[in-house]
Amino acid sequence: xxxxxxxxxxxxxxxxxxxxxxxxxxxxxxxxxxxxxxxxxxxxxxxxxxxxxxxxxxxxxxxxxxxxxxxxxxxxxxxxxxxxxxxxxxxxxxxxxxxxxxxxxxxxxxxxxxxxxxxxxxxxxxxxxxxxxxxxxxxxxxxxxxxxxxxxxxxxxxxxxxxxxxxxxxxxxxxxxxxxxxxxxxxxxxxxxxxxxxxxxxxxxxxxxxxxxx
Numbered sequence: 001x002x003x004x005x006x007x008x009x010x011x012x013x014x015x016x017x018x019x020x021x022x023x024x025x026x027x028x029x030x031x032x033x034x035x036x037x038x039x040x041x042x043x044x045x046x047x048x049x050x051x052x053x054x055x056x057x058x059x060x061x062x063x064x065x066x067x068x069x070x071x072x073x074x075x076x077x078x079x080x081x082x083x084x085x086x087x088x089x090x091x092x093x094x095x096x097x098x099x100x101x102x103x104x105x106x107x108x109x110x111x112x113x114x115x116x117x118x119x120x121x122x123x124x125x126x127x128x129x130x131x132x133x134x135x136x137x138x139x140x141x142x143x144x145x146x147x148x149x150x151x152x153x154x155x156x157x158x159x160x161x162x163x164x165x166x167x168x169x170x171x172x173x174x175x176x177x178x179x180x181x182x183x184x185x186x187x188x189x190x191x192x193x194x195x196x197x198x199x200x201x202x203x204x205x206x207x208x209x210x211x212x213x214x
Contacts, residue, residue, distance in 0.1 A: 011070075012028055013046075041106065065101055069095045071108075092123065095107060107166070116144045117151065138170045152183075168184060169198045177204075178213065182208075
C-alpha cells in the first residue's frame with residue numbers, strides 16, 4: 001500500500017501459524033510516497049511462529065511527504081532472523097522520515113523468543129528531515145546482533161536533519177550479545193538531538209571490533 005495524496009495508506013496484517021520468509025527482494029511495504037502527500041503511511045503487523053527476512057527481503061513504512069511513517073510490529077513465538085541488507089541504501093526494516101519529508105518517523109516493535117540480526121542487516125527508525133524519528137523496542141529471551149547487524153535510531157542528514165532521533169529499548173531476559181561489529185546506536189549528524197538507549201539483559205556480552213552500544 002502507498003499514500004500519494006491526502007488519504008492515508010492502508011494497514012497491512014500478515015499472520016503465519018508456522019513460518020514466514022521474505023527473501024530475494026520480497027517485501028512488505030506501505031509508505032507515504034509523494035513529497036506533497038499529506039496522507040500517512042500505514043501500519044504493518046506480522047505474526048508468525050518463525051519469521052526470516054534475508055537476501056534482500058525488507059519491510060518498510062516510511063514517509064517521503066507531509067504525513068507520518070507507520071508502525072512496524074513483528075511478533076514470533078519462536079525465532080526472528082533478520083539478515084543480509086538489500087543494499088547500502090535500503091535497510092532491512094525501516095520506518096524512516098526520508099529526505100524532504102516533514103512527517104514524523106514511525107516506531108518499530110519486535111517481540112520473539114529469539115531475535116538474531118546479522119550479516120549487515122539494519123533495523124532503523126531514522127529521520128533525515130524536520131520530523132522526529134521513531135522509537136525501536138526489542139523484546140526477546142535471547143537477542144544476538146552480529147556480523148555488522150545494526151539497530152539504529154538517528155538524525156542522519158547534517159543539512160536538513162533537524163528532527164530529534166528516537167529512543168531504543170532492548171530487553172533480553174536471558175541474554176543480549178553484540179559480536180563482530182554488531183551495534184545498537186542512536187546518533188545525531190544534524191541539528192536534532194540523539195535519543196536514549198536502554199538495554200536490560202540477564203547477561204550482556206559485547207565482543208569483537210566495532211561491536212558497540214552508543
